Amino acid sequence: MKSLVIIEHKNGVLHRMSREAISGAQKIGGDITALVIGENAESISSELSNFKIEKTIIVNHELVPYYNVDGYKEIIKQVVNTISPDIIITGHTYQARDFMPRISAALDIPFIPDIVELEDSIYIKQVLNSKLNASISSSSDRVLISFQSASFSEEDVIKGSSSSESFDVDLDSSSIKSKSDDPFQESASEVDLESAELIVSVGRGIEKEENKSIAFELAEVIGAEVSASRPVVDAGWLPSSRQVGSSGSTVSPKLYLSLGVSGAIQHVVGMKGSKNILAINKDSDAPIFEIADYAVVGDLLEIVPKLIATLKDS
Amino acid sequence: MKIAVLVKQVVGSESSLDISPDNKWIDESNATFVMNPPDSYAIEEAMNIKEKIGEGEVVIVSMGADSVQKVIREALSKGADRGIHVQTDGTAFIDPLNTAKNIVSALDGENFDLILSGLQSDDTGMGQTGVLVGELLNMSTATLAIETDIDSEHIRVKRELESGWFQWVRLESPASISIQSGINQPRYPSLKGIMGAKKKEIKVVPLSFHETKQQVEKISIPQKSKETEIINTDIDSSVKRIVEILKSEVKVF
Numbered sequence A: 001m002k003s004l005v006i007i008e009h010k011n012g013v014l015h016r017m018s019r020e021a022i023s024g025a026q027k028i029g030g031d032i033t034a035l036v037i038g039e040n041a042e043s044i045s046s047e048l049s050n051f052k053i054e055k056t057i058i059v060n061h062e063l064v065p066y067y068n069v070d071g072y073k074e075i076i077k078q079v080v081n082t083i084s085p086d087i088i089i090t091g092h093t094y095q096a097r098d099f100m101p102r103i104s105a106a107l108d109i110p111f112i113p114d115i116v117e118l119e120d121s122i123y124i125k126q127v128l129n130s131k132l133n134a135s136i137s138s139s140s141d142r143v144l145i146s147f148q149s150a151s152f153s154e155e156d157v158i159k160g161s162s163s164s165e166s167f168d169v170d171l172d173s174s175s176i177k178s179k180s181d182d183p184f185q186e187s188a189s190e191v192d193l194e195s196a197e198l199i200v201s202v203g204r205g206i207e208k209e210e211n212k213s214i215a216f217e218l219a220e221v222i223g224a225e226v227s228a229s230r231p232v233v234d235a236g237w238l239p240s241s242r243q244v245g246s247s248g249s250t251v252s253p254k255l256y257l258s259l260g261v262s263g264a265i266q267h268v269v270g271m272k273g274s275k276n277i278l279a280i281n282k283d284s285d286a287p288i289f290e291i292a293d294y295a296v297v298g299d300l301l302e303i304v305p306k307l308i309a310t311l312k313d314s
Numbered sequence B: 001m002k003i004a005v006l007v008k009q010v011v012g013s014e015s016s017l018d019i020s021p022d023n024k025w026i027d028e029s030n031a032t033f034v035m036n037p038p039d040s041y042a043i044e045e046a047m048n049i050k051e052k053i054g055e056g057e058v059v060i061v062s063m064g065a066d067s068v069q070k071v072i073r074e075a076l077s078k079g080a081d082r083g084i085h086v087q088t089d090g091t092a093f094i095d096p097l098n099t100a101k102n103i104v105s106a107l108d109g110e111n112f113d114l115i116l117s118g119l120q121s122d123d124t125g126m127g128q129t130g131v132l133v134g135e136l137l138n139m140s141t142a143t144l145a146i147e148t149d150i151d152s153e154h155i156r157v158k159r160e161l162e163s164g165w166f167q168w169v170r171l172e173s174p175a176s177i178s179i180q181s182g183i184n185q186p187r188y189p190s191l192k193g194i195m196g197a198k199k200k201e202i203k204v205v206p207l208s209f210h211e212t213k214q215q216v217e218k219i220s221i222p223q224k225s226k227e228t229e230i231i232n233t234d235i236d237s238s239v240k241r242i243v244e245i246l247k248s249e250v251k252v253f
């Protein structure tokens, strides 16, 4: 078994889900090659050299200094044709959603995305609004797969040492059909949720903008950051840099304490890797309780003020 | 501008989901079907682009059993011009490459300037058909567009990245673009639109491509992997227990 893990990185930092992808590849077993593309590839590859993988391939071409869907397609196609992996693996990130289907169509290899589990060439993904699981097999001798966030743990990556080598690609500027401007943020980021140890998260169950003060107060007492679900951000109660979920941040704190969050899949993919989940919700059937370690059924507007007072007293 | 919108009919979020006797999908005879919600944003965006440019055609393309003509009509009643139905015998799961190849062959001779699709389908969530079609037709592609700036001269889309980041991308024409849900407010069909839709053409095209590379082996109910402690008592006891958890189990202090 030979696998190729396509690494994602931004500003010289390895994407957490790429570490999870390596962890998943190690579970599958066999020879693992990592592929890093772009002008920061060297520094990323030095981090990868501490992992138990076969090697890292570096592609640093002037036409693709940073992510570009056309450039990635061409480069990955050439790497795949040279090293002939059985499985091509990524994290199920927004970037992977963008380029993996291009490779699938260009090389006529099936792409099975957003996998939560696998066993002997059977890939399990959630279907029908995450209410059921589908076990999918492929009749192709090569597959593209992507792992849902937190399906494998970055802490389980087996350490070791590996080498890197650069790989020459043959690229023509005419193959780059899309041109990207620099990425930007709509509002200046006021928090770094991804490295927060403790998070208090606010959902629509907070009911009114004024009530967010109780979340901030609780956060202050226990030393946590405050995050939010998308509707809270869309309502303008909190800035988008505080949003957790598929279109926000992905977090894995020691404690994720949610207040009035229902637990929609788009929210859950962003926080289910948390070590401890304590959810307060007045609906005993709220889906968030499915993944919670502690399910507190009740009105947050009554519980949280009392909790703050009790914590302050002790 | 000639715009195709790829639309799927899916099992509705309120539908009953009984696993079928062969364990390979759900029993569709008890299910209710709707237009895939993310696709309604792609239809609206196509209508907006056509209206802004002031000329052109919006063509709805849907693959599936005969029942998909219902979602094509729904889109036509919102103002789309005509439909193409790529007809299957109703097999629930069709692998995305197979779907894309059949759509490409159904679009033969059409030469669309733009193909729009929804972010992903609510049933299988494969999230790739629009891009596959784009690549097979040698188009440029972009995904997760949260704003478009498109006229006869240029195609620009604002892509949503992760963690609140965005990026504008310029694409060469023709282009296939997947639309992020929430980009616009999908319109409702007017009565006049509903009447008018009855007269619009839906071309039925048979499947031309049958090889499949992905199969569903089994459908199952997800196993809960965690032990959950349920705390459902009076407020004072709940608060006491939460304090205990924070202090002695999670050790936040």
Ligand SMILES: Cc1cc2nc3c(=O)[nH]c(=O)nc-3n(C[C@H](O)[C@H](O)[C@H](O)COP(=O)(O)OP(=O)(O)OC[C@H]3O[C@@H](n4cnc5c(N)ncnc54)[C@H](O)[C@@H]3O)c2cc1C
Pocket (backbone or CB within 6 Å): A202, A203, A204, A205, A206, A207, A228, A229, A230, A231, A232, A243, A244, A245, A246, A247, A248, A259, A260, A261, A262, A263, A264, A265, A266, A267, A270, A280, A281, A282, A283, A286, A298, A299, A300, A301, B119, B180, B181
């Ligand atoms: C393409 C796409 C991307 C998305 N991306 C994201 C994303 O990144 N992040 C995200 O969060 N969502 C995202 N969503 C939205 C997601 O589908 C849900 O709509 C959203 O997560 C729901 O937010 P919520 O839980 O705060 O609100 P609701 O679903 O309205 O839930 C509110 C909850 O609060 C409880 N409640 C109400 N009052 C009280 C009270 N007094 N005490 C205790 N509990 C109470 C209710 O029982 C309910 O469970 C996305 C959706 C789409 C289509």
